[in-house]
Amino acid sequence: MLGALIFGAVIYLMSRSALTTTFENSRLAVRSSSDYMLPYIVMSGTAAIVIIGFAAIVMTLFASHKIAGPLYRIGKNIEDLASGNLNVRFGLRSGDEIKELAEKLDAMAQSLRSKVAAIKSAFRSLEASAKDASPEMKRDIQNLKEAISRLDV
DSSP: OHHHHHHHHHHHHHTTTOEEEEEETTEEEEEEHHHHHHHHHHHHHHHHHHHHHHHHHHHHHHHHHHHHHHHHHHHHHHHHHHTTBTTOOOOOOTTOTTHHHHHHHHHHHHHHHHHHHHHHHHHHHHHHHTTTOOHHHHHHHHHHHHHHHTSBO
8 A cells, every 4th residue: 555655646746747738528628747647546556455455365365274274173183182082183185384294293193093002902911911810900900901991092
């Protein structure tokens, strides 16, 4: 907007010393060029401001959709992960800006799934080898089994 105003003011001031002849209502008119051009300068400046403003709004919406949408989606997936659901996938569309972040979060979730699976496997081995354990040990193993079963993998 400032650029349009400066441009209009420069053109107006530069054309003040020139005269323009025109035919208006079948009559010859001699006026200062700046007075003749002022309405056109105002209209072109207004049109430029409107077009550039519209383009800025469209570009802002497009950029925010490419960034804010994926961030919202990743936030929801992180909430699921924090609640214990390790089967979360952070897949995003191919054109999204933070695809690399989503890929790293997927790798983290996969690592967590692998570690929990290893813990469950180790527990099954412990449970199988503790058949002849004392009642207290069996109760502890049962408590551990319940705790491990709450891990969603």
